[in-house]
Amino acid sequence: MDLPFLWNTARELIAGVPLMFQLVSLSLALGLVLATLVALVRLSPWPVLSGVAYGYVYVFRGTPLLVQVFLIYYGLGQFEWIRESFLWIFLRQPYWCAILALTLNTGAYGSEIIRGGLQAVPWGQVEAGRACGMSGWLLFRRITLPIAVRQALPAYGNEMILMVKATSLASIITMLEITGIAQRLISQTYRAIEILLVAGAIYLLINFLLTRAVKALEHWLSPHLRDAPAPVLPNAALVH
Amino acid sequence: MELLSWGDRGWGDELFRATLMTLAVAALAFLIGLVFGTAGAAAKLSRWRVARAAADGYTTVLRGVPDLLVIYLFYFGGSSVLMTIASMFGHTGFIGVDAFTTGAIAIAIINGAYSTEVIRGAVLAVPKGEIEAARAVGMSDALLFRRIMIPQVLRFALPGLGNVWQLALKETALISVTGLVEIMRQSTIASGSTKKPFTFFAAAAVLYLILTTLSTWGFQRAETWSARGVRRA
Numbered sequence: 001m002d003l004p005f006l007w008n009t010a011r012e013l014i015a016g017v018p019l020m021f022q023l024v025s026l027s028l029a030l031g032l033v034l035a036t037l038v039a040l041v042r043l044s045p046w047p048v049l050s051g052v053a054y055g056y057v058y059v060f061r062g063t064p065l066l067v068q069v070f071l072i073y074y075g076l077g078q079f080e081w082i083r084e085s086f087l088w089i090f091l092r093q094p095y096w097c098a099i100l101a102l103t104l105n106t107g108a109y110g111s112e113i114i115r116g117g118l119q120a121v122p123w124g125q126v127e128a129g130r131a132c133g134m135s136g137w138l139l140f141r142r143i144t145l146p147i148a149v150r151q152a153l154p155a156y157g158n159e160m161i162l163m164v165k166a167t168s169l170a171s172i173i174t175m176l177e178i179t180g181i182a183q184r185l186i187s188q189t190y191r192a193i194e195i196l197l198v199a200g201a202i203y204l205l206i207n208f209l210l211t212r213a214v215k216a217l218e219h220w221l222s223p224h225l226r227d228a229p230a231p232v233l234p235n236a237a238l239v240h
Numbered sequence: 241m242e243l244l245s246w247g248d249r250g251w252g253d254e255l256f257r258a259t260l261m262t263l264a265v266a267a268l269a270f271l272i273g274l275v276f277g278t279a280g281a282a283a284k285l286s287r288w289r290v291a292r293a294a295a296d297g298y299t300t301v302l303r304g305v306p307d308l309l310v311i312y313l314f315y316f317g318g319s320s321v322l323m324t325i326a327s328m329f330g331h332t333g334f335i336g337v338d339a340f341t342t343g344a345i346a347i348a349i350i351n352g353a354y355s356t357e358v359i360r361g362a363v364l365a366v367p368k369g370e371i372e373a374a375r376a377v378g379m380s381d382a383l384l385f386r387r388i389m390i391p392q393v394l395r396f397a398l399p400g401l402g403n404v405w406q407l408a409l410k411e412t413a414l415i416s417v418t419g420l421v422e423i424m425r426q427s428t429i430a431s432g433s434t435k436k437p438f439t440f441f442a443a444a445a446v447l448y449l450i451l452t453t454l455s456t457w458g459f460q461r462a463e464t465w466s467a468r469g470v471r472r473a
Contacts, residue, residue, distance in 0.1 A: 062452040063445045064413035066424060071445065074431065075438035161304070168306035172417065179308060192316030200305040200313070207304040 005191070009198045012185060016178040017202070023167045023177065027102035028160060034103060035110030042115055053111070060108030065166055068105055073097040073173045098170040102163065109159055117152030118144065150221045157214035161207050168203075178202055243434055244443055251430045251440070258426035259447050265344050265415060265422060266408045272348035273408065274401075277355025284360050295356065302353035307346075308414050314346040315339075315418045343415035351408050358400030362393045395466045402459035409451055423447050 041053040060068065076082050076091050090096040121144050129143040171180035182199040186192045219226070246252040283295035302310065318337040326335055366389060374384045416424035427444040431437035 059445070059449065063448040064410040064424070066413040066416070067441055067445045067448060070424075070428070071438065071441040075441045078436055078438040165304075165306040168308045169414075171308070179306065179312075182309075183312075186312075186316065193313065193320055196309055196313045196316065200301070200309050203306055203309065204301060204304045 002194070006194060006198055009185060009195050010202070013178050013181050013195075013199055013202055016176060016181040017206075019175065020164070020167045020177040020206075023098055023102060023170055023175075024160075024163050027099050027106060028163055030099070030103040031106035031110055031163075034107030035114050038107060038111035039114040039118060042111065043118060057108045057111055060105055061112075065101065065105050065169055066172070069098065069101040069169055069173060072101050094170070094173040094175050098167075098173060098175055102166060102170075105166065106159060106163055109162070110156065113152050113155045113159060114148065116155065117148035117150075120151050121147045146221075150218075153214065153218050153221065157211065157218075160210055160214065164203065164207055164210065243430075243436060243439060251426070251434075251443075254426055254430065255423065255443060255447065258421055258423045259451070261420065262409070262412050262422040262447075263451070265340065265347070265412045265420070266405070268344040269347035269351055269412070270405050270408045272344065273351030273355050273404065276349060276352025277359050277404075280352060280356030281359035281363060284356065285363060299353045299356050302350050307350050307411050308417070310350055311343065311346045311414050311418065314342045314349075318342050318345075339415065339418040339420035343412070343418060343420050347408055347411050347415070350411065351404055354404045354407060355401065358397050358404060359393065361400065362396035363389070365396045366392045395470075398459065398463050398466055402455070402463075405455055405459070406452055409455065410448065413448075 038053045038056065042050045042057075044050055072091070073094060082088060082091065091100075125143055125147060126139065129139045134142060167177055168179040170177055171183060174180070176184065178199055182195050185195050189195070244250055244252050244255070280295045280298055283291040284299075286292060315337075318341075319335055322335045322337060323333075326332075370388055370392075371384065374388045379387065412422055413424040416422060416428065419425065421429070423444050427440040431440040434440070
């Protein structure tokens with residue numbers, strides 16, 4: 001085993017981590033906003049709007065992400081009016097195309113997760129909130145949203161991992177994130193297996209850290225599931 | 241629209257053949273993946289710690305690494321391994337593995353990791369009492385497996401396997417990077433020669449939607465059929 005080579009490869013590949021991190025965090029953040037809006041629209045009483053939201057989710061979950069990336073990166077340039085509009089400043093850059101595709105994709109999957117979380121809020125909790133005189137935004141902010149977030153978190157953690165893995169597709173549209181750099185190194189050195197194994201190890205490490213972080217967040221958000229802390233009473237005997 | 245017509249002028253027949261190719265790779269990968277999944281589930285539920293650890297490693301790694309990377313590994317790695325073996329026999333030069341085989345095996349191994357969890361869950365969902373009852377009436381391991389486990393595990397695993405199949409369908413798009421002419425590759429070729437990328441990638445999206453929609457419908461039918469003897473609450 002050629003340790004110096006593996007070490008050098010790892011160092012070169014790690015240079016792609018910041019870009020990957022940008023792609024993931026930006027599209028997850030934008031996607032979360034989109035997902036929440038779509039979930040609320042789908043649960044809204046207006047059939048046309050909720051139908052449109054359903055159509056969006058259906059199309060983006062039913063097609064491969066690669067098709068979505070290609071449609072945006074290669075496809076949109078087919079239209080003259082897009083190339084002449086201000087949007088072209090963004091859409092001609094692979095970076096923004098990747099972000100747009102990833103955002104739309106995670107928005108579709110995320111909206112289903114959030115919808116599930118919202119629908120799983122026990123009715124009694126909402127009723128109790130109403131009984132205390134809360135309504136509308138206050139009820140949503142204090143009761144529905146916190147419970148929904150907690151219930152949606154495990155599934156959303158999976159979605160975050162899927163997004164980390166999905167960023168590798170950005171390499172196909174010339175982005176030099178981890179997979180892109182790996183490809184460049186392969187064409188320079190022809191040592192595909194070693195390079196791909198190092199790249200895989202980096203992704204694995206990132207995903208491992210991500211699952212840990214989500215677990216910690218879940219723990220923090222679920223104080224009611226934890227054991228009660230042991231009472232700290234130095235002279236407990238005196239109380240009785 | 242003429243671009244999508246059948247025959248020499250349009251790309252309709254090419255896209256149709258490409259769709260069949262996508263289906264063929266996905267189906268083969270799904271079936272091989274089921275074999276890996278069954279073996280993985282058996283290993284995860286086995287008494288031997290080594291088998292459990294190996295299966296754990298398999299599912300963790302394959303689910304934590306991008307699919308594209310796995311496909312590249314098989315695409316580049318498959319031929320390197322073959323070339324190493326060939327050089328031992330004095331053969332030098334490039335040997336390629338064909339894209340169909342590499343793609344199917346790569347996706348099968350990824351899907352196997354997901355199937356492992358689905359099948360493991362289904363096995364654990366078989367009520368303990370039924371196994372005890374089977375033992376009580378004197379069924380042997382093989383008979384218990386055939387009469388009690390298989391029918392129920394298949395039923396419990398069906399929804400999860402439906403998801404795995406949908407994943408397989410969508411992952412085949414990634415094989416296009418190895419040059420296999422499936423839907424994605426065919427649309428790339430077509431958009432390159434006609435300069436109408438949106439038209440062809442939209443057509444590809446519609447083809448995938450048709451495949452996933454038909455699959456959803458098919459799996460729903462299968463679920464209803466498999467649950468025909470189950471009383472609903």
